[in-house]
């Protein structure tokens with residue numbers, strides 16, 4: 001299925017090297033080409049060290065490529081842009097500010113008047129189901145709740161792109177499932193472009209419309225898989241299981257027996 005939306009992020013012939021411990025250049029990403037459409041939910045999936053975070057950091061403007069070019073809306077990315085938001089695994093909340101004030105912070109930084117910022121922050125806390133905890137402090141919340149505050153804070157500024165770097169990796173499975181559903185629901189409601197880094201195959205196929213599979217040494221894209229399923233779908237959906245098998249096979253983790261996968 002062809003995506004009719006305009007290209008939002010274009011990565012063209014991008015390579016990235018870092019100096020290693022001996023000062024020699026280590027190729028971390030080689031010849032990456034990728035186009036991401038407006039409103040798309042895309043996962044970067046691969047084993048540790050394959051360069052997922054580096055690729056996301058290049059798109060977000062936290063790093064510059066060694067060669068090649070990245071553009072967003074046709075403009076070269078050379079620094080972070082406040083219109084795009086990054087959500088990290090460690091939540092990034094300010095412990096001395098309560099939940100509401102943490103969400104307000106991003107809005108005030110954008111120059112929004114405090115009354116308006118407060119109303120907007122309340123709206124987004126409601127969206128992630130945390131209205132009752134507006135006056136709580138981060139230390140009083142579970143990991144999942146903290147990540148929901150971080151999501152509310154990110155969404156409240158209504159970014160057109162959200163970069164998420166393994167945002168649920170530190171959470172227990174039940175909380176992770178719930179937040180995956182919440183992110184899908186919010187994505188469908190607000191339609192930002194989402195770039196989601198994960199090394200969890202189930203998470204990637206459940207969330208993404210396209211899964212970009214990366215392999216290491218040096219980091220490159222080994223395959224892009226279109227997930228042609230309604231989102232969200234049942235976690236036991238046969239189509240989802242088939243895609244999961246396809247991705248596992250891509251990583252050569254699956255053992256085929258009578259055309260079924262044992263994982």
Ligand SMILES: Nc1ncnc2c1ncn2[C@@H]1O[C@H](COP(=O)(O)OP(=O)(O)OP(=O)(O)O)[C@@H](O)[C@H]1O
Pocket residue numbers: 018019020028046047048049050051052053054055199
């Ligand atoms: N600033 C840096 N300086 C030197 N090397 C770096 C730097 N950033 C990343 N690297 C190296 O680049 C490689 C890819 O790292 P990156 O964090 O992008 O991988 P990843 O796929 O996101 O891994 P993980 O899933 O473990 O987070 C690693 O070998 C890492 O050591």
